[in-house]
Amino acid sequence: MMSVAFVITAALAYAGGLPSSDPSVVVITKNLNSKKHKIRLFTASDSRTLLFTVDGVSAKHYTLFVFDLDGKLVTQSAILSHETSILPAISAGAYLYEVFVEDQKVESGQMIVK
Numbered sequence: 001m002m003s004v005a006f007v008i009t010a011a012l013a014y015a016g017g018l019p020s021s022d023p024s025v026v027v028i029t030k031n032l033n034s035k036k037h038k039i040r041l042f043t044a045s046d047s048r049t050l051l052f053t054v055d056g057v058s059a060k061h062y063t064l065f066v067f068d069l070d071g072k073l074v075t076q077s078a079i080l081s082h083e084t085s086i087l088p089a090i091s092a093g094a095y096l097y098e099v100f101v102e103d104q105k106v107e108s109g110q111m112i113v114k
Helices: none
Strands: 002-010 024-032 038-043 050-055 061-068 073-080 084-086 093-101 104-113
Touching: 024 038, 038 104, 050 073, 073 084
Parallel strands: none
Antiparallel strands: 002 024, 024 104, 038 050, 050 084, 061 073, 061 093, 093 104
8 A cells, every 4th residue: 555645725715605815735645545546636727626536447436435533424425437526615624535436445545624
């Protein structure tokens, strides 16, 4: 298993339902469980919207689960391979995420929104 860390600069901090003018930083540490499934969490060109996409096995359902550090589900998103999903705004903090294809975990990691 290999860990990879990368930083996404994005305005993900929301106040009163409107995007903050101060960009946040999102740090994602991945634990790659399968090279067959290329999973990406990244920001859209507006630097405010967090996206989830998978380049994996065709016609398979992929589900992303994001949890806070207490284990409470914050958000989830289900897509097919080669699709992209827009994630709802995530408040500043540390989160754990897991991605499943059908019932098999193919990736997990940590996401920190500053």
